Amino acid sequence: MPEPVAFSAVVRERSSGAHSSSEGADFMTDLMRGKGTREDYVALVAQHWFIYEALEAAAARMADDPVASAFVSDKLTRLPALEADLEFLIGPDWRSRIAPLPATTRYVARITEVGTAWPGGFVAHHYTRYLGDLSGGQFIGRVLSRQFGFETNGIGFYLFDEIADPAAFKDVYREQLDAAPWDADERERVIAEVLLAYRCNTELFVDLAAAKKAAAA
Numbered sequence: 460m461p462e463p464v465a466f467s468a469v470v471r472e473r474s475s476g477a478h479s480s481s482e483g484a485d486f487m488t489d490l491m492r493g494k495g496t497r498e499d500y501v502a503l504v505a506q507h508w509f510i511y512e513a514l515e516a517a518a519a520r521m522a523d524d525p526v527a528s529a530f531v532s533d534k535l536t537r538l539p540a541l542e543a544d545l546e547f548l549i550g551p552d553w554r555s556r557i558a559p560l561p562a563t564t565r566y567v568a569r570i571t572e573v574g575t576a577w578p579g580g581f582v583a584h585h586y587t588r589y590l591g592d593l594s595g596g597q598f599i600g601r602v603l604s605r606q607f608g609f610e611t612n613g614i615g616f617y618l619f620d621e622i623a624d625p626a627a628f629k630d631v632y633r634e635q636l637d638a639a640p641w642d643a644d645e646r647e648r649v650i651a652e653v654l655l656a657y658r659c660n661t662e663l664f665v666d667l668a669a670a671k672k673a674a675a676a
C-alpha cells in the first residue's frame with residue numbers, strides 16, 4: 460500500500476495556489492522589487508500589529524487546549540518586536556497614529572472568533588502566519604532591510620532571535636500538524652480555514668494598495 464500523504468504536505472499542496480495569490484499581490488511585489496516606499500512598509504507593519512495582537516491573544520487562550528497548545532510557543536511571539544519596530548519607525552506615539560484597514564478588521568474578527576472556540580481554526584491561522592514568517596518571511600526581511608537600510612531596528616518582526624534553525628523548527632511544526640487528532644472532516648475544515656487565512660492576507664494587500672492610491676490622489 461502506498462504511504463498516506465502527511466497532512467502537513469496536503470495543507471501545503473492544497474494552499475499553494477492561495478499562497479501564489481498572496482505572494483503575487485501588487486502591493487507585495489512592488490515592495491519586494493524596490494517600487495514600494497518606506498511609508499508602504501510602515502503601513503504594513505502597522506497592520507501586522509493588529510493581526511498579531513489578535514493571534515497572540517488567541518494563542519494565550521489556547522495555551523491549555525490539548526491540541527492547539529502543541530503549536531503555541533513563546534519563541535514565535537511577534538508582538539513585542541512589532542511594537543519596537545513601530546516605535547522606531549513612527550515614534551513613541553505610534554499607537555495613536557495607526558488604525559486597522561477594513562481587511563484587517565475582518566481578519567482580526569475571524570482570528571478572534573475561531574481563536575475562542577475552535578482549536579483547529581486557530582491552528583490554521585497560526586500556521587499561515589508563523590510558518591510563512593519562518594519561510595518566505597526570512598527572505599522578505601532580508602530584502603526589506605537591504606532596501607530601507609535597516610539593520611535590526613525596524614525589521615525586528617522578521618528576526619526570530621530564539622529560533623536558530625527555522626527549517627528544523629518548521630519540521631517539528633509539520634510533525635505536530637501530522638499528529639493532530641483530526642478526522643477527515645476536521646482536516647478539510649482546517650484546510651478551508653488556511654485558504655481563508657491566505658485570502659485575508661491577500662485582501663489586506665489590496666486594501667494597502669487602495670489606501671496608498673487614495674493618499675496619493
Ligand code: HEM
Binds near residue numbers: 488586595657660
Ligand atoms: C513576497 C511575498 C512572499 C514570498 C516571496 C514568499 C515565499 C515563500 C517561500 C519561498 C516559501 C517556501 C519556503 C520553504 O520551502 O520552506 C514560503 C512558504 C510559506 N509561505 Fe510564503 N511568501 C510570501 C508571502 C506569503 C504570505 C503573504 C503568506 C501568508 C500570510 C505566506 C505564507 C507561507 C506559508 C504558510 C508557508 C509554508 C508552507 C509550508 O511549508 O507548509 N507567504 N513562502
